[in-house]
Amino acid sequence: xxxxxxxxxxxxxxxxxxxxxxxxxxxxxxxxxxxxxxxxxxxxxxxxxxxxxxxxxxxxxxxxxxxxxxxxxxxxxxxxxxxxxxxxxxxxxx
Amino acid sequence: xxxxxxxxxxxxxxxxxxxxxxxxxxxxxxxxxxxxxxxxxxxxxxxxxxxxxxxxxxxxxxxxxxxxxxxxxxxxxxxxxxxxxxxxxxxxxxxxxxxxxxxxxxxxxxxxxxxxxxxxxxxxxxxxxxxxxxxxxxxxxxxxxxxxxxxxxxxxxxxxxxxxxxxxxxxxxxxxxxxxxxxxxxxxxxxxxxxxxxxxxxxxxxxxxxxxxxxxxxxxxxxxxxxxxxxxxxxxxxxxxxxxxxxxxxxxxxxxxxxxxxxxxxxxxxxxxxxxxxxxxxxxxxxxxxxxxxxxxxxxxxxxxxxxxxxxxxxxxxxxxxxxxxxxxxxxxxxxxxxxxxxxxxxxxxxxxxxxxxxxxxxxxxxxxxxxxxxxxxxxxxxxxxxxxxxxxxxxxxxxxxxxxxxxxxxxxxxxxxxxxxxxxxxxxxxxxxxxxxxxxxxxxxxxxxxxxxxxxxxxxxxxxxxxxxxxxxxxxxxxxxxxxxxx
Numbered sequence: 226x227x228x229x230x231x232x233x234x235x236x237x238x239x240x241x242x243x244x245x246x247x248x249x250x251x252x253x254x255x256x257x258x259x260x261x262x263x264x265x266x267x268x269x270x271x272x273x274x275x276x277x278x279x280x281x282x283x284x285x286x287x288x289x290x291x292x293x294x295x296x297x298x299x300x301x302x303x304x305x306x307x308x309x310x311x312x313x314x315x316x317x318x319x
Numbered sequence: 320x321x322x323x324x325x326x327x328x329x330x331x332x333x334x335x336x337x338x339x340x341x342x343x344x345x346x347x348x349x350x351x352x353x354x355x356x357x358x359x360x361x362x363x364x365x366x367x368x369x370x371x372x373x374x375x376x377x378x379x380x381x382x383x384x385x386x387x388x389x390x391x392x393x394x395x396x397x398x399x400x401x402x403x404x405x406x407x408x409x410x411x412x413x414x415x416x417x418x419x420x421x422x423x424x425x426x427x428x429x430x431x432x433x434x435x436x437x438x439x440x441x442x443x444x445x446x447x448x449x450x451x452x453x454x455x456x457x458x459x460x461x462x463x464x465x466x467x468x469x470x471x472x473x474x475x476x477x478x479x480x481x482x483x484x485x486x487x488x489x490x491x492x493x494x495x496x497x498x499x500x501x502x503x504x505x506x507x508x509x510x511x512x513x514x515x516x517x518x519x520x521x522x523x524x525x526x527x528x529x530x531x532x533x534x535x536x537x538x539x540x541x542x543x544x545x546x547x548x549x550x551x552x553x554x555x556x557x558x559x560x561x562x563x564x565x566x567x568x569x570x571x572x573x574x575x576x577x578x579x580x581x582x583x584x585x586x587x588x589x590x591x592x593x594x595x596x597x598x599x600x601x602x603x604x605x606x607x608x609x610x611x612x613x614x615x616x617x618x619x620x621x622x623x624x625x626x627x628x629x630x631x632x633x634x635x636x637x638x639x640x641x642x643x644x645x646x647x648x649x650x651x652x653x654x655x656x657x658x659x660x661x662x663x664x665x666x667x668x669x670x671x672x673x674x675x676x677x678x679x680x681x682x683x684x685x686x687x688x689x690x691x692x693x694x695x696x697x698x699x700x701x702x703x704x705x706x707x708x709x710x711x712x713x714x715x716x717x718x719x720x721x722x723x724x725x726x727x728x729x730x731x732x733x734x735x736x737x738x739x740x741x742x743x744x745x746x747x748x749x750x751x752x753x754x755x756x757x758x759x760x761x762x763x764x765x766x767x768x769x770x771x772x773x774x775x776x777x778x779x780x781x782x783x784x785x786x787x788x789x790x791x792x793x794x795x796x797x798x799x800x801x802x803x804x805x806x807x
Contacts, residue, residue, distance in 0.1 A: 231679070238637060238682040239644070239659075240675055241667040250676070253737055257680055260738050261626040261693065269699035277698045286555045298422035304651035311647055314658045 226255050323348035325804055328394070328488035328542035335382075335393050342382070342393030346375035346437055349395045352486045353439075356806045359467055361459040362481040364400055364441045365408065371395075374437045381435070391545055392435025397481045397490030400441035401448055402533065403522040404428050411524050412456035413446045415643050415650045415669025425522020426557070427491065427533050427550040434549050439487055442477030446671045447640065448498055448526045450474050451743040454734050455673045462730070463505060464803050465769055469727040472502030472743075475536070479506040482536045483802055489542035491550075493523055495530045496628050497722075497747025500759035502536075504722035504772025507761050507800035509537045509789065511547055514779050515754030516561035518547075519554030527635035528559075530628075530751040538802060540790050543758070544568050547782065561780070570783040573790050577610030582715035584618050589746065591724040594765035599721050602762060602773060605795055606719075614715055620707050621749050623700055625741050628748035629677075630684050630697035636674075637681030643669065676737065701752050708753040712778040717788050719775055720746050722759040726769035746774060756782050758789045761800040770800050 231251055235242050242250055296309060305312040323345050326334070334340050350368050357363055378393035387393075398404065401411045403421035405428075410416040424432070431438070445455035453461040453476030461476040463469040464484035471480040475492025479502035482490050492499040494512040503510025511534040518533045525531060535546035548568045554560045583603055586596050607613055645651035645665025652668050654660030670678070684693035711718060724745060733739045750757040757776040764770055773792065777785040792798060 234679055234683050234686065237686065238678050239641075239662045239666050240670070240678065241663045242675075250679075253676060254679060254683075257629070257676070257737060258683070261630055261680075261684075264623050264626045264630070264696050264700055265692070267620075267623050267696075267700055267703075269696060269703060272699040272702045276702050285558065294422055299647070302419060302422060302648040304645065304648070313646060314653060314656050314661055316658050 226251065226258060324352040325485035325802065326488065327539045328537050328545075329539050331394055331488050332391065332541070332545075336390065342375040342378040342437060343372065345393070346371060346395050349439065349487055352484070356484055357486065359462065359806050360464055360480050360484050361461050362397075362442055362477040362484065362486060363439070364410070364412065364443050364458055364477070366439065371437060371439055378435055378437060388433060388435035391549070393437060394489070395437045395439055395487050396431065396546070397442045397478050397487040398428070398438050398440040399475050399478050399490070399492050400444050401493060401524040402427060402491055403524070404438060404440055407440050409524065410441070411447045412444045412458055413669065413671065413674070414457045415665070417457075417650065419649050421522075423522065426519035426554045428522065430550050430552075431546075436549075439481075442475070442481055442490060444477055445474035446674050447524070447636070448474040448493055448495055449636070449673050449677055451497070451501055451740055452728075452733065453477060454730065455671060457671050460730060463727045464806055465507065466727065466767075467806065469729050469769070470505070472505035472723070472727065474498040475510075476502045478536050479503055479508060479510065482506070482508050482538050484806060485538075485802060485804070488538045489546055490536045491533060491546070492536055493526075493531055493533050494751065495526050495632060496751055497744040499534045499536065500722050500747050500757060500772070500774055501744060503759040504774075505727040505770060507764070507770030507772075507802060509540055509543045509758060509760055511535055511543045511758045511786075512750060512756060513547060513551060513782060514561070514756040515751075516559050517551045517564065517566075517756070517780070517782070519552075519557040519560050521554055521556035525639040527632035528639060529635060530632060532751075540786065540793060543789070544571055544786055547786075564780050566782055571786040571790060573794070574787065575610065576606055576791060579611045579717070579788070580715040581606060581611050581613050582616040582711055582718040583613050584720055585615055588618055589721050589724060591721050592726070594726065595721045595724060595771055598763055598771045599773070601797070602719070602795070605797070616711055616715070616718070620703060624704065624749045624752065625745060627697045627700045627704065628744070628752060629680065629741060630693050631701060631752070633677045633681035634685050634694045635681070637678045637685065640670075640674070640678055645669075673737070704749055705753045708749075708755055708778075716784065717775050717777045719773060722746060722772035722774040726765050726767075726771060750774075750776055755779055756785050758785055760789050760792050760798070762792075762798045764800060773798075
C-alpha cells in the first residue's frame with residue numbers, strides 16, 4: 226500500500242485525505258491490512274460460494290405502495306430545499 | 320425530595336406500582352442525578368428536561384385515571400444516540416449528523432412508547448458505533464463511573480455508564496461486535512445482544528447491517544428481560560426480521576445448574592489479564608461444584624475472528640455510510656461549488672478519523688482485485704464460524720467466557736493503536752458473526768474494584784434459556800457488584 230493506492234481508495238470513498246494526514250493514515254492502514262492478512266492462513270476451501278448466502282434470512286414485505294415520510298418532514302431535514310426540491314450545485318456546464 | 324437515585328429497575332417498577340413515588344418523582348431524580356454527576360461522567364449528549372418531565376406527568380395522569388399502557392408505564396430509559404426518536408436529534412455522536420432531527424420513530428421506540436416508557440435521549444457513543452471506548456465520539460469521552468480516569472467501554476459507553484452511575488436503571492444500546500456486552504462488562508451491569516433478527520433495526524442508523532442488533536442494558540436482570548420482551552418481535556420494516564419466533568418472559572426461570580452442559584475455553588486461550596483469568600477459573604470451579612457439566616470446546620478457529628469481523632463490518636460500513644453525502648440531510652459543505660466537491664467536503668469534514676479509516680478499509684476490501692482475497696475470504700470464514708457454533712450447540716447448552724479480556728482501561732491507553740483497540744472485542748465479535756444471542760453478566764471485581772463481566776451465549780432464538788442462565792449466575796454472591804454511589 227502506497228500513497229497513490231490510498232488516494233485512489235479515498236477517491237472511490239469520496240473522502241479527501243489532507244497532506245498532513247496522509248502518512249499517519251498510510252501507517253495505520255498498512256498495519257490494519259497486514260493484520261487482516263492473517264485470514265489468508267485459514268483454509269476455507271470447504272465452503273461453497275452459495276453457502277455464504279444460504280445462512281441469511283430474506284424476508285420480503287408485500288409489494289404495496291405506502292406513504293412513509295411526507296415532503297414537509299423531508300423539507301425540514303434537507304440542507305437546502307426550495308419549492309419542493311432538494312437544491313444541489315449545478316451539474317451541467319453551460 | 321426523596322432520594323431515588325441508584326434504585327434497581329425492579330425497585331422502580333414496584334415503587335411505581337405501589338404508589339411509593341410517582342413517575343415524575345423518579346424522572347426528576349434521574350434528571351437531578353444527571354445534573355449532579357454527569358459533568359464528570361459525560362454519559363449524555365443532551366437532555367431536554369422539559370419534554371422528559373411532561374412525558375412523566377402524562378404517565379402519572381394515566382396512573383390516576385387507571386389507564387396505564389402497561390405495568391412498565393412511567394419507567395425512565397436512556398436511549399443511545401443512533402436510535403431515531405421523532406423530533407429528537409439523532410447524531411450518532413458525529414459532526415455529520417450533529418443537527419439531524421429524526422422525522423420518525425424507530426420500531427423499538429414505538430414499542431417502548433406503547434408500554435409507556437419515559438425516554439432520556441441521547442447517550443454518548445463512539446461515532447457511528449465504531450469503537451470500544453467512546454473516545455471516538457466527536458463531542459465528548461464518557462468516563463467509567465467506577466474510575467473516571469478510565470473508559471466505560473464502547474461503543475454504547477454512554478448508555479452503560481448512565482446505568483452504572485445510577486442516572487437510569489435501564490437503557491438501549493446497539494451491538495455490532497460487542498458494543499453492548501463489552502461496556503456492560505466494564506461498567507458492572509447486564510447487557511444483552513439478542514439473536515440476529517429478533518429486534519427490528521428500523522430506525523437504527525446502520526453501521527454493519529449483517530451484524531447490528533439493538534439490545535438493553537440493566538442494573539438488574541429484570542430490566543433486561545422486560546425491555547427485551549418489549550422491543551423484540553417481527554417487523555415488516557426490517558427485511559431481516561424473524562417471523563414466528565415467540566419469546567415468553569414467563570419461561571425465564573431460576574433453576575439448578577445440575578446437569579447443565581456448559582462450553583468453556585481454556586483460561587489461557589481467553590488472553591485475559593490475571594484478574595479476569597482468576598475469576599473465570601474460580602467461576603468454572605463453582606459451576607462444577609453446583610453440578611454443571613463443563614466441556615472445553617475447540618476455539619482455535621476464533622483467532623481469525625477480529626480480521627473476519629473487521630473485513631465484513633468495514634465493507635458494510637463503506638456501503639451504508641455512502642448515504643451521508645450532504646445532499647438530503649445532515650452536514651453540507653459546498654466546497655468550490657461543484658457537486659463532486661460537495662460530496663467530498665461534506666464527508667471529509669463530517670466524519671472523524673476512525674470512521675474514515677473503516678470506510679477506507681471497507682472500500683479497499685471490496686475493490687476490484689482485492690475482493691476475493693479479503694471480503695470474499697472473510698465471508699467464507701464467517702460460514703466456518705457459524706458452523707462451529709452449530710457444532711458447539713449440539714454438545715452444550717450454553718457457552719461461558721469472559722466478556723472482555725481486561726477490566727476498564729485508561730482514557731487514551733489504546734487510542735494511538737487501532738489494532739489494540741480492535742482486540743478489546745476479541746471475545747465478543749464471533750457472536751455477531753454467527754448471529755447467536757449473548758449476554759454480559761456482572762462477575763465480581765478485580766483487586767482495584769473494577770468490574771469483571773462474564774458472557775453467556777446460547778443458540779439462535781434461545782433467549783429464554785440465556786436469560787435463565789444469566790439469572791442463575793447472579794445467585795453466586797461472588798458475582799455481585801455494588802454500583803458506585805459517589806463519583807470521584
